[in-house]
Amino acid sequence: MSKTFTQADVSSHNKPDSLWIVVDGDVYDVTKFADEHPGGKKILQRVGGKDASKQFWKYHNEGILKKYQAKLQIGSLDTKPKAAAPAPAPAAAPAPKPAPSPRLLPLPLLPTRIFTRVYTSVSLALSYHSPYYNETHAALRAEIREWVETAIEPYVTEWDEKKEVPAEIYKEMGNRGYLAGLLGTKYQSQYVENSIKSVPADKWDLFHEMLLTDELSRTGSGGFVWNVIGGFGIGCPPLVKFGKKSLVDRILPGILNGDKRICLAITEPDAGSDVANLTCEAKLSEDGKHYIVNGEKKWITNGIWSDYFTTAVRTGGPGMNGVSLLLIERDFPGVSTRRMDCQGVWSSGTTYITFEDVKVPVENLIGKENQGFRVIMTNFNHERIGIIIQCLRFSRVCYEESVKYANKRRTFGKKLIEHPVIRLKLAHMARQIEASYNWLENLIYQCEKMGETEAMLRLGGAIASLKAQATVTFEFCAREASQIFGGLSYSRGGQGGKVERLYRDVRAYAIPGGSEEIMLDLSIRQSLRVAKMTGMKL
Numbered sequence: 001m002s003k004t005f006t007q008a009d010v011s012s013h014n015k016p017d018s019l020w021i022v023v024d025g026d027v028y029d030v031t032k033f034a035d036e037h038p039g040g041k042k043i044l045q046r047v048g049g050k051d052a053s054k055q056f057w058k059y060h061n062e063g064i065l066k067k068y069q070a071k072l073q074i075g076s077l078d079t080k081p082k083a084a085a086p087a088p089a090p091a092a093a094p095a096p097k098p099a100p101s102p103r104l105l106p107l108p109l110l111p112t113r114i115f116t117r118v119y120t121s122v123s124l125a126l127s128y129h130s131p132y133y134n135e136t137h138a139a140l141r142a143e144i145r146e147w148v149e150t151a152i153e154p155y156v157t158e159w160d161e162k163k164e165v166p167a168e169i170y171k172e173m174g175n176r177g178y179l180a181g182l183l184g185t186k187y188q189s190q191y192v193e194n195s196i197k198s199v200p201a202d203k204w205d206l207f208h209e210m211l212l213t214d215e216l217s218r219t220g221s222g223g224f225v226w227n228v229i230g231g232f233g234i235g236c237p238p239l240v241k242f243g244k245k246s247l248v249d250r251i252l253p254g255i256l257n258g259d260k261r262i263c264l265a266i267t268e269p270d271a272g273s274d275v276a277n278l279t280c281e282a283k284l285s286e287d288g289k290h291y292i293v294n295g296e297k298k299w300i301t302n303g304i305w306s307d308y309f310t311t312a313v314r315t316g317g318p319g320m321n322g323v324s325l326l327l328i329e330r331d332f333p334g335v336s337t338r339r340m341d342c343q344g345v346w347s348s349g350t351t352y353i354t355f356e357d358v359k360v361p362v363e364n365l366i367g368k369e370n371q372g373f374r375v376i377m378t379n380f381n382h383e384r385i386g387i388i389i390q391c392l393r394f395s396r397v398c399y400e401e402s403v404k405y406a407n408k409r410r411t412f413g414k415k416l417i418e419h420p421v422i423r424l425k426l427a428h429m430a431r432q433i434e435a436s437y438n439w440l441e442n443l444i445y446q447c448e449k450m451g452e453t454e455a456m457l458r459l460g461g462a463i464a465s466l467k468a469q470a471t472v473t474f475e476f477c478a479r480e481a482s483q484i485f486g487g488l489s490y491s492r493g494g495q496g497g498k499v500e501r502l503y504r505d506v507r508a509y510a511i512p513g514g515s516e517e518i519m520l521d522l523s524i525r526q527s528l529r530v531a532k533m534t535g536m537k538l
């Protein structure tokens, strides 16, 4: 914005028919906007022609300026200090000098820690060292963050209320090469038009994948995150790992480039965490060329707009040894979907699906007949890690929003942050988030080092346990943040909007992918199993 004004210029625009205000040295013409201002027009008129920064920051968060700046800002005051040349982004920084370990980098290059962005909106240079990250992680984080902050975060509330995310955003996930990196495998460059800009495909690892999910989750909307990766992240890996080459070659490019969508259809009205008891049946036709599928699936993320359903079906007898996975295509006759209304994750497209005499070619079998349960179990580790990353980032969002608010809201003559009871809440949030996050990083490192079979045996229990830890932490942080925000997190939108939305999203994390109860029990059963297999005496 190139125009500059003096304070005297601004002061003359202090009437309803020409109303300007100043926020942080920038001049806004709010003449037309005043009528539609959710806080009322009189409140704007009272500060017409004046510096309203203090009042503005009392009632709004940064998102408002991002959203309205382009429409309302007409220039800046001549007294506004010129912006300093931006410091080089971590991505552009020269390669670090050879260090004892290539992954030893200071904290500003790590996923945002609990204490960054707390007192200001710029990263603080609080340096810890880490064995996990190198400059490609920092570059990726900067790349995604820029996109999320400009094209996504300002609109997420609108999308959530509308219960959908514009199709262009999903397409952009493909264009940017993000989808091909979210499969828990090596980067699938052979199937995409564009690879990720800031990371060479052969350097892609699980920490890059973690950062991608983490940065998308900074939006503070489970609905948004599930919209773009919820169906894909669990529906696509079984296809990539166990699908026949002809099937993969036919449909994977469309999916990874963001033109087609896929989801996972396992849960049924009567089978959730108890997967082995699902009843949706697939009978082989007499000529052996098709399966005929009949049954219902419920709470299927992204089902409403998916082109493909990675579906768990019963092809054999009762229990886990009669389950297979079939790739069902939307345009097969007999497939119908209806949207479900849920407590949270509104823009994720939770769906009820019915299959009525759907004829599915045997080529669409994923893995071997009656051995689908193993595929489903392999998939669970990846799914649960995704849930953990999201929960911990959402917990951080609750914490960060709370710290920012506690530093400006005054009650009983003090800022909230000056009340010990509020600091205690923040401390309990922080200790749980940091402990869980460190465990997460360690488990991702173990996944990176172990093969899939070893990881399934040795990490399944720990990942289940951390999933429970992460959802309990999220629930705690959402509750405490909500108490700190008071009424502002009871009404939707506005300053407490993220906290209000996340509070509603909690159950969508604590129940699916294995409920807290099942996860905790599994963690102990699994550790006893490992102990037995490794010959430990109990």
Ligand code: HEM
Residues within 6 Å of the ligand: 021, 023, 028, 030, 037, 038, 039, 040, 043, 044, 047, 052, 055, 056, 059, 060, 061, 064, 068, 072, 493, 494, 495
């Ligand atoms: C560029 C100028 C401004 C814009 C674009 C703007 C925009 C908004 C928006 C979108 C809301 C709805 C709540 C939210 O989403 O946060 C809101 C609420 C509000 N605004 Fe503004 N506003 C501006 C300036 C001001 C100023 C200068 C004041 C005070 C002097 C003010 C006072 C309020 C109040 C009291 C509310 C209601 C807060 C609540 O519901 O708790 N606004 N504004």
